[in-house]
Amino acid sequence: MKNEKKKILFGEFVTGAGLVRALEMGPGKVVAEVKASNLKGRGGAGFPTGLKWELTAKQESDEKFIICNADEGEPGTFKDRLLLMEQAEKVLEGMAIAGFAIGARQGFIYLRGEYVYLKKSLEDAIASMINRRFLGQNINKTDFSFEVEVRLGAGAYVCGEEFALISSMNGYRGEPRNKPPYPSEVGFRDKPTVVNNVETLCYVPYIVTKGAEWFKEHGTQASTGTKLFSVSGDVKHPGVYELELGITVNQLLAEVGGEGAKSVQVGGASGLNVAEKDFDKSICFEGLPPGGSIMVFNHQRDMLHVLKNFMEFFVEESCGQCTPCREGNYRLLEGVRMLEKGECSVRYLKELEALCDVMKDSSKCGLGQTAPNAFLSIVENFKTEILYR
Amino acid sequence: MSEKIPVQIDDITCEVERGTTILQACKCAGLRVPTLCHHPDLEVAGICRICVVEVEGMSGLQAACAYPIRQPIKVRTNSPRVRRARRVNLDLILSEHYGDCYTCVRNGTCELQELAREYGVDRYRYPSTTTPKFKIDRSTAIVRDQNKCISCKRCIRTCIDLQQVSALETANRGHNVLIQTAFDKPISDVVCINCGQCINRCPTGALRSNMPNELLWHAIDDPEKHVIIQTAPSPRAAIGEEFGYEPGTSVTKKLNAALRRLGFDNVFDTNFAADLTIMEEGTELLTRLKKVLVDGDSSVKVPMFTSCSPGWVKYIEHYYPEYLDHLSSCKSPQQMFGAILKTYYAKKVGIDPEKMVVVALMPCVAKKFECNRPEMSDSGHKDVDFGLTTREMAVMIKEAGIHLKDMPDEDFDHPLGLGSGAGLIFGATGGVMEAAIRSVYEIVTGRPVPFKGLDVMPVRGMEGIRDATLTIENPLPEYQWLDGVTLKVAVAHGTANARILMEKLKAGKLAYHFIEVMACPGGCLGGGGQPIPTSPEIRAARARAIYSEDHQLVLRKSHENPEINQLYAEFLGEPLGHLSHKLLHTHYTPRGRFFLEGL
Ligand SMILES: Cc1cc2nc3c(=O)[nH]c(=O)nc-3n(C[C@H](O)[C@H](O)[C@H](O)COP(=O)(O)O)c2cc1C
Ligand code: SF4
Numbered sequence: 001m002k003n004e005k006k007k008i009l010f011g012e013f014v015t016g017a018g019l020v021r022a023l024e025m026g027p028g029k030v031v032a033e034v035k036a037s038n039l040k041g042r043g044g045a046g047f048p049t050g051l052k053w054e055l056t057a058k059q060e061s062d063e064k065f066i067i068c069n070a071d072e073g074e075p076g077t078f079k080d081r082l083l084l085m086e087q088a089e090k091v092l093e094g095m096a097i098a099g100f101a102i103g104a105r106q107g108f109i110y111l112r113g114e115y116v117y118l119k120k121s122l123e124d125a126i127a128s129m130i131n132r133r134f135l136g137q138n139i140n141k142t143d144f145s146f147e148v149e150v151r152l153g154a155g156a157y158v159c160g161e162e163f164a165l166i167s168s169m170n171g172y173r174g175e176p177r178n179k180p181p182y183p184s185e186v187g188f189r190d191k192p193t194v195v196n197n198v199e200t201l202c203y204v205p206y207i208v209t210k211g212a213e214w215f216k217e218h219g220t221q222a223s224t225g226t227k228l229f230s231v232s233g234d235v236k237h238p239g240v241y242e243l244e245l246g247i248t249v250n251q252l253l254a255e256v257g258g259e260g261a262k263s264v265q266v267g268g269a270s271g272l273n274v275a276e277k278d279f280d281k282s283i284c285f286e287g288l289p290p291g292g293s294i295m296v297f298n299h300q301r302d303m304l305h306v307l308k309n310f311m312e313f314f315v316e317e318s319c320g321q322c323t324p325c326r327e328g329n330y331r332l333l334e335g336v337r338m339l340e341k342g343e344c345s346v347r348y349l350k351e352l353e354a355l356c357d358v359m360k361d362s363s364k365c366g367l368g369q370t371a372p373n374a375f376l377s378i379v380e381n382f383k384t385e386i387l388y389r
Numbered sequence: 390m391s392e393k394i395p396v397q398i399d400d401i402t403c404e405v406e407r408g409t410t411i412l413q414a415c416k417c418a419g420l421r422v423p424t425l426c427h428h429p430d431l432e433v434a435g436i437c438r439i440c441v442v443e444v445e446g447m448s449g450l451q452a453a454c455a456y457p458i459r460q461p462i463k464v465r466t467n468s469p470r471v472r473r474a475r476r477v478n479l480d481l482i483l484s485e486h487y488g489d490c491y492t493c494v495r496n497g498t499c500e501l502q503e504l505a506r507e508y509g510v511d512r513y514r515y516p517s518t519t520t521p522k523f524k525i526d527r528s529t530a531i532v533r534d535q536n537k538c539i540s541c542k543r544c545i546r547t548c549i550d551l552q553q554v555s556a557l558e559t560a561n562r563g564h565n566v567l568i569q570t571a572f573d574k575p576i577s578d579v580v581c582i583n584c585g586q587c588i589n590r591c592p593t594g595a596l597r598s599n600m601p602n603e604l605l606w607h608a609i610d611d612p613e614k615h616v617i618i619q620t621a622p623s624p625r626a627a628i629g630e631e632f633g634y635e636p637g638t639s640v641t642k643k644l645n646a647a648l649r650r651l652g653f654d655n656v657f658d659t660n661f662a663a664d665l666t667i668m669e670e671g672t673e674l675l676t677r678l679k680k681v682l683v684d685g686d687s688s689v690k691v692p693m694f695t696s697c698s699p700g701w702v703k704y705i706e707h708y709y710p711e712y713l714d715h716l717s718s719c720k721s722p723q724q725m726f727g728a729i730l731k732t733y734y735a736k737k738v739g740i741d742p743e744k745m746v747v748v749a750l751m752p753c754v755a756k757k758f759e760c761n762r763p764e765m766s767d768s769g770h771k772d773v774d775f776g777l778t779t780r781e782m783a784v785m786i787k788e789a790g791i792h793l794k795d796m797p798d799e800d801f802d803h804p805l806g807l808g809s810g811a812g813l814i815f816g817a818t819g820g821v822m823e824a825a826i827r828s829v830y831e832i833v834t835g836r837p838v839p840f841k842g843l844d845v846m847p848v849r850g851m852e853g854i855r856d857a858t859l860t861i862e863n864p865l866p867e868y869q870w871l872d873g874v875t876l877k878v879a880v881a882h883g884t885a886n887a888r889i890l891m892e893k894l895k896a897g898k899l900a901y902h903f904i905e906v907m908a909c910p911g912g913c914l915g916g917g918g919q920p921i922p923t924s925p926e927i928r929a930a931r932a933r934a935i936y937s938e939d940h941q942l943v944l945r946k947s948h949e950n951p952e953i954n955q956l957y958a959e960f961l962g963e964p965l966g967h968l969s970h971k972l973l974h975t976h977y978t979p980r981g982r983f984f985l986e987g988l
Contacts, residue, residue, distance in 0.1 A: 156562070158562075173559060177435075178433070178435040178452060178455035178456070180456075180457060180459065181457075314563075315563050315564055316562065316563055317562065317563065318562060318563035318564070319562055319563070320540065320559070320561065320562045320563045320564065320565070320566030321434075321436045321540075321542075321566075322435075322436045322437070322438050323436070323437050323438050323439075323478045323481050323482055323540075324438055324474075324477070324478055324481065326540065326563060326564055326566060327481035327482065327484070327485055327515075327564065328481060329563065329564070330563070330564035331481065331484070331515050334515075334516065351514060351515075354473070354477065355477055355481075355515075357473075358473060358474045358477040358478065360449070361441075361449050361450050361470065361474055362438045362441045362449065362450045362474040362478060363438070363449070364435060364436065364438065364452070369449060
């Protein structure tokens with residue numbers, strides 16, 4: 001951890017303190033505090049966590065569920081893995097608080113298939129939490145009980161999408177479905193369900209103990225708090241960084257030793273490619289969308305090659321249900337191959353850009369809606385490099 | 390829930406019930422939103438993204454078919470954004486679809502072709518698919534051509550949700566998505582029951598029936614061959630749809646004329662064989678009941694299930710083989726007819742059965758599989774040579790240049806051309822049950838069924854599962870053992886409903902004496918070989934046609950059919966007699982759920 005300043009997640013932490021405090025506050029106050037903190041989901045979509053909990057808490061149901069989304073499949077992202085490895089208790093505590101807030105007695109960690117080696121340590125952490133009565137029956141001697149189970153994914157990126165995830169947990173093919181209804185209404189086993197990212201859940205114990213106001217001291221007004229970034233590529237110090245939301249690309253590059261970059265992919269394959277001219281833009285929900293991954297490319301990198309890599313990923317990982325994503329990604333990859341061979345006319349490239357717009361506009365889930373981001377931004381940033389090879 | 394929600398669609402405002410989809414609301418507002426993966430019989434998928442619309446306040450376009458209206462909304466169905474998305478998605482599908490329209494059986498009924506025409510498509514926007522990638526997979530009944538598949542998954546939703554057969558599933562991801570059988574086995578080697586419901590709902594030519602038309606033309610053109618056709622009631626109530634008639638128009642007599650013009654040497658009525666089935670099956674039921682109720686014979690099983698639907702027969706062979714003893718041993722009317730034609734009739738008119746070709750015009754794709762079952766040759770020859778579907782027959786009639794609408798009314802040939810109304814209603818779900826009740830009740834009590842106009846209303850309708858009871862009072866002396874017995878019967882259509890019934894039976898939650906099951910929704914009139922499209926309304930119209938024809942007939946009970954009585958007198962002897970056993974009854978094959986060894 002190169003980052004010197006101890007921000008939130010890498011600051012001090014006492015296991016259980018947040019949970020004990022939450023149990024004193026009562027569910028309503030916990031939801032209100034999280035809402036007031038303006039915490040937004042760290043899994044990509046940036047949905048306000050407090051609101052999500054409030055909507056789920058309001059549902060009347062004999063059963064509700066908390067799912068911790070640990071499917072971390074976005075290329076270039078590895079921050080959740082770090083949390084699961086080093087801060088599992090914090091994740092579990094966040095889940096218990098969420099469960100208490102919405103009235104769930106059961107939680108699941110949906111663990112990325114490739115992270116199977118973490119299953120054992122997570123289960124050890126669960127056992128240790130149960131021993132200390134922070135999980136299991138009658139938590140901290142109250143009448144709140146909460147169990148957590150680890151479920152394994154099978155290696156599909158799309159299963160990180162909350163509905164595909166739920167569908168796969170329900171025993172079906174992991175495919176997104178139409179919304180509404182949302183998981184807060186009809187989720188796992190058709191019961192109200194909160195799906196939260198690993199990192200999102202980790203902020204919760206802090207917000208409960210230190211308060212929303214303290215949390216809001218970090219970040220910007222619309223993007224409160226800090227954020228973990230998985231930094232890779234042409235930098236001196238790759239790794240996981242906790243940085244303030246609102247940081248500019250330039251500041252980030254300085255922090256990680258990435259000066260002299262040609263472009264930065266913010267938010268992984270589904271994020272945006274940012275060229276040098278835009279390095280003064282800030283990374284936050286109102287600016288460059290803060291996905292967990294930062295990939296830095298230096299001037300030796302062939303951007304068409306980078307793009308091809310991303311498009312191959314989407315062609316492979318689209319669930320294949322809906323037309324724009326299933327066929328669109330394939331056509332984009334085909335276009336990249338044409339570009340490689342110098343066979344793509346300017347006119348056809350325009351056609352493909354229009355296709356990108358339709359994919360964003362009409363795909364069924366986030367995968368197809370964001371898959372064209374890389375294509376559009378790389379083509380825009382590096383049109384000459386790509387067209388005249 | 391009758392809460393009304395105001396919606397504005399383009400410049401039309403209306404109120405809809407909570408939960409109504411935008412697509413339904415558009416229909417109410419008189420607006421057409423194009424669809425492709427949507428089908429009125431199937432679960433919503435929202436995957437083709439053709440029906441997308443703008444919903445104010447939502448960032449992306451929404452699939453109209455899948456969006457439930459839960460609060461007041463404003464919708465735009467015809468904005469530049471909407472048109473562009475529809476067009477691009479259509480172009481994407483067209484580029485992936487391989488096949489020439491003029492070599493496709495769905496030319497003219499293909500929904501993709503229709504959309505391309507509506508949108509004025511005049512070129513491929515993206516490189517088109519110029520070579521086929523997949524081998525065509527054929528069973529005796531079904532042909533799968535994945536090259537024409539557009540991944541709308543209607544077939545999967547039909548096979549898994551509507552029919553609960555689950556022979557087809559999605560395999561792979563992304564552009565490599567395929568509709569596949571288990572372990573990519575040929576369709577003939579998996580649990581497919583040949584119901585052909587997937588064909589009825591495929592928007593393109595990716596699924597079709599195995600057409601015997603060429604071979605049949607050969608037979609017709611061969612002067613040595615005596616080619617006989619028997620026509621089932623359902624095709625007659627539906628084939629008109631192929632010739633511009635409204636659904637629900639019965640064209641029996643015009644069809645007779647057309648078939649003669651086409652070159653068939655005899656035109657017979659399958660209803661005749663349906664009456665024969667009732668005689669055999671009714672007697673079998675009474676025999677079983679006596680053995681169970683009086684003799685306490687535990688080797689005999691009730692409830693007895695009907696066996697006229699070859700899709701249902703294969704379904705039970707796969708999924709409930711332990712219940713095969715419950716299945717009536719009667720062959721279906723089609724097969725009974727074939728066996729009688731190649732024995733009794735051949736002798737009567739002095740034709741060598743070897744030179745006889747028996748064709749069955751059926752609403753059904755599974756009938757092709759049925760007539761090719763190895764055990765279906767009790768006449769010493771293949772009892773029925775060809776099962777021809779309604780759609781396939783329409784092609785032959787058109788090919789022959791015959792205008793159905795211009796045909797005169799003509800009757801069936803006799804003997805074997807007289808069918809009762811009871812045989813006729815076999816075409817609708819509940820029909821076999823009603824026909825059986827009409828005869829069995831009267832045979833047992835000497836009185837007609839206690840229903841107004843002989844209409845056994847409790848077993849009619851389109852409810853998935855229906856049941857009824859009938860108490861026998863004052864029976865004739867030889868049926869004294871039935872006095873006071875309340876017969877319990879049930880009817881199910883669509884194998885998904887059959888499954889519900891079977892699971893309840895298995896759990897011991899239900900007790901019946903007799904159960905009718907038809908594999909297809911609506912019964913035969915909704916068969917997999919019937920004209921495309923299909924919908925609940927179309928099936929209801931066909932049912933009305935069948936029931937109204939029954940009302941127009943004088944002869945409405947199978948056991949009163951004089952030609953049937955003549956057949957027993959001259960040839961068969963009595964129901965369940967020695968010859969009946971040989972020619973009209975059969976046995977079944979337990980099949981299991983997989984054909985793979987070791988599973
Ligand atoms: C294709 C796709 C993949 C996703 N993968 C993940 C993932 O790996 N982890 C994750 O937390 N969220 C992922 N999401 C976002 C989830 O759908 C969901 O928004 C998120 O888990 C909600 O948690 P949050 O509100 O805490 O961010 C993905 C979304 C899409 C469309
Ligand atoms: S956008 Fe892609 S991943 Fe999402 S539902 Fe459509 S095909 Fe599947």
